[in-house]
Amino acid sequence: MKRAVSKLVLLLVLAVVQASAWAVQADTGNKPDGAGSAAKVLVYIQPVEYTNPISLSNHYSNSYWFEQGPIVEPLSLDRLKKVYGAVGLCEVNQTANVLVWLQPRMFYNPQAQLFYGQVTASVYSGKGEFMSRYVGKSKVHGFLDIKPEMWIEKAYAIAIDKMAAKMQADKKLQQLADSDVNASGPGNMPCGIVSSLPVPKIRALSF
16 A cells, blocks of 8 residues: 555656646757856847738749748848857847847849848847948849749858857947846837837849
8 A cells, every 4th residue: 555655656747747848848948058047149030921912923834922031030140049049039028138120121033043031130239329231132043923932942051050150240230249237227219119220222223
């Protein structure tokens, strides 16, 4: 009888330990990679990039419509985490040492069968001071009527890689991202209003 009770107690203890481990895993799963606390770099992509699709077309098929946000978001977060470690996606009222506003573009030349990708990062300090703009461009040969999503993702990935390489080469930006500044301290602005800050417009630029 005593052995049965002891065994039952042991099983209950193991169950509590396992539940605690799952709770910790669930709690840390939403945190940025490379950090046990808040992100030091936050990426902002305008909501319109998720709701308003753009279209690419050629002379022989219907237009291909897609939203840029769902494609650019995972690619940019994955690439920037490799540079800065603690990187997260902006959620309105969050603050960080560095705020990165990403603006994607895509164009297709049907005659040359080329996808032209461009991603611009307008970077601000946590206090809203404009630091610099980093532009990555790409040119990928592909077909709009044969797996266009594959060519589009590849074009964005190359553009983001070039953009991130330029950001990584900026020592001042690297120092700010790595600094021990209190990202939630007084004077730091919510990342969600970064698009209201002055920055040169890029959508009028041509390739």
